[in-house]
Amino acid sequence: MLNDHQSEAARQGFDVDVDGLRFAVDLLAASRGAGRRPSDGSLKALPFPDLLPEDGIGERAALGALAGPILSDAARLGDPGFLAHMDPPTPWVSWAAAMWGARLNQNLLHPDTSPAARPLERLVVDWLSPFFGMDGGHLVPGSSVANLTALWVARDLRGVREVVCSEMAHLSIRKAAKILGLDFRTVPADELHRMDTAALGDISRSAVVVTAGTVAAGALDPLAGVAGARWLHVDAAWGGPLRLSASHSHLLDGVETADSVSVSAHKWLFQPKESAMILFRDSAAAHEAVSFGGGYLSVPNVGVLGSHGSSALPLVATLLTWGRRGVAQRIDHCMSMAQELTERIAAEPGLELHSRHQTGVVLWRPRGADSRAIRDRLRRSFVSLSEVRGTLWLRSVAANPMASPNDVVDDVLEAIG
Ligand SMILES: Cc1ncc(COP(=O)(O)O)c(C=O)c1O
Numbered sequence: 277m278l279n280d281h282q283s284e285a286a287r288q289g290f291d292v293d294v295d296g297l298r299f300a301v302d303l304l305a306a307s308r309g310a311g312r313r314p315s316d317g318s319l320k321a322l323p324f325p326d327l328l329p330e331d332g333i334g335e336r337a338a339l340g341a342l343a344g345p346i347l348s349d350a351a352r353l354g355d356p357g358f359l360a361h362m363d364p365p366t367p368w369v370s371w372a373a374a375m376w377g378a379r380l381n382q383n384l385l386h387p388d389t390s391p392a393a394r395p396l397e398r399l400v401v402d403w404l405s406p407f408f409g410m411d412g413g414h415l416v417p418g419s420s421v422a423n424l425t426a427l428w429v430a431r432d433l434r435g436v437r438e439v440v441c442s443e444m445a446h447l448s449i450r451k452a453a454k455i456l457g458l459d460f461r462t463v464p465a466d467e468l469h470r471m472d473t474a475a476l477g478d479i480s481r482s483a484v485v486v487t488a489g490t491v492a493a494g495a496l497d498p499l500a501g502v503a504g505a506r507w508l509h510v511d512a513a514w515g516g517p518l519r520l521s522a523s524h525s526h527l528l529d530g531v532e533t534a535d536s537v538s539v540s541a542h543k544w545l546f547q548p549k550e551s552a553m554i555l556f557r558d559s560a561a562a563h564e565a566v567s568f569g570g571g572y573l574s575v576p577n578v579g580v581l582g583s584h585g586s587s588a589l590p591l592v593a594t595l596l597t598w599g600r601r602g603v604a605q606r607i608d609h610c611m612s613m614a615q616e617l618t619e620r621i622a623a624e625p626g627l628e629l630h631s632r633h634q635t636g637v638v639l640w641r642p643r644g645a646d647s648r649a650i651r652d653r654l655r656r657s658f659v660s661l662s663e664v665r666g667t668l669w670l671r672s673v674a675a676n677p678m679a680s681p682n683d684v685v686d687d688v689l690e691a692i693g
Pocket residue numbers: 362417418419420421446448487489490491511512513514540552
């Protein structure tokens with residue numbers, strides 16, 4: 277039998293504490309200007325004990341202790357100088373919705389305790405599927421899982437024996453083939469990193485993976501060039517959201533002929549991780565192939581995940597806030613920024629452009645200088661690095677609508693000296 281003191285101690289921290297949450301938000305707001313220059317990526321020793329502390333220090337002390345190393349040292353993805361990875365800044369409405377999700381802790385596996393979470397996932401999948409000519413699907417934590425799910429369905433529904441993709445495809449394709457025990461083959465890509473579809477060979481027993489926005493250069497494999505595959509999967513982890521833009525949707529024309537499509541919402545839909553989706557042309561048949569029942573489950577468990585939370589909540593909050601037009605506006609702006617960056621680089625004699633950007637990913641480098649050394653010398657900005665065919669390039673992904681391409685180029689020129 278618990279005494280009152282034990283019961284009280286056990287209850288502590290579970291109620292909504294508005295002042296406590298405000299304290300957390302204040303810490304977040306106060307850290308805004310700090311950490312402008314991202315860390316060098318080296319592992320830092322955290323100022324915490326090596327062993328699990330016997331006694332806790334309480335919520336505010338814990339958050340206060342974490343605020344320094346976590347908030348201040350973090351790269352500011354929305355900083356004007358940040359033109360680097362595929363990770364975007366996230367809108368505050370998505371933070372709020374993610375907090376609600378953490379509080380409710382609903383499990384998509386249990387409709388009885390999460391009556392709204394499942395319809396919300398269905399809703400957002402129904403909103404987005406038509407842009408890709410798909411009829412449904414489900415949310416997953418990332419496109420690595422989306423790609424694995426697609427190829428699992430391809431194997432079990434169509435008897436696919438082999439996975440074929442371009443040499444520039446994301447590593448998750450090779451990984452999925454390995455997990456699924458499928459043969460794996462790559463075909464060469466051209467100088468713009470697009471798959472050479474003429475080299476596909478016999479694909480009658482293969483799942484062909486076409487990438488809409490390669491990880492290194494944002495290249496678009498020619499969708500029209502693939503015919504006769506047993507399964508066609510489009511990895512649109514990065515480029516997928518272009519379908520929501522009236523001016524850029526055509527870049528992915530042909531995607532509607534695919535059997536499945538992966539899209540990462542935590543890239544160009546500006547979502548907090550982990551948020552992505554796998555969509556299918558015939559989602560009923562696809563889901564049937566990867567569904568498992570269990571005595572304690574009132575609905576089948578579909579796909580790779582077991583328990584999972586409602587990543588639909590921040591996504592729906594964002595899409596309701598912005599509408600399709602609002603998403604398109606931000607993506608169009610990012611595409612214009614990439615164009616501005618491309619033109620500026622092309623006009624600078626000290627800089628070399630790899631190629632014209634296709635989906636907002638720009639590869640560039642200083643002429644006659646080491647890319648890494650220049651990157652390490654940047655003072656006001658941050659770009660990523662990408663080794664392509666033995667050469668190291670600076671890589672700028674236009675995922676940050678607040679970025680200032682000219683300032684980034686100025687900083688690089690200054691670093692070159
Ligand atoms: C083309 C492509 N496919 C798949 C992935 C994997 O996606 P995620 O990191 O969401 O698992 C990435 C990640 O950058 C990607 O660029």
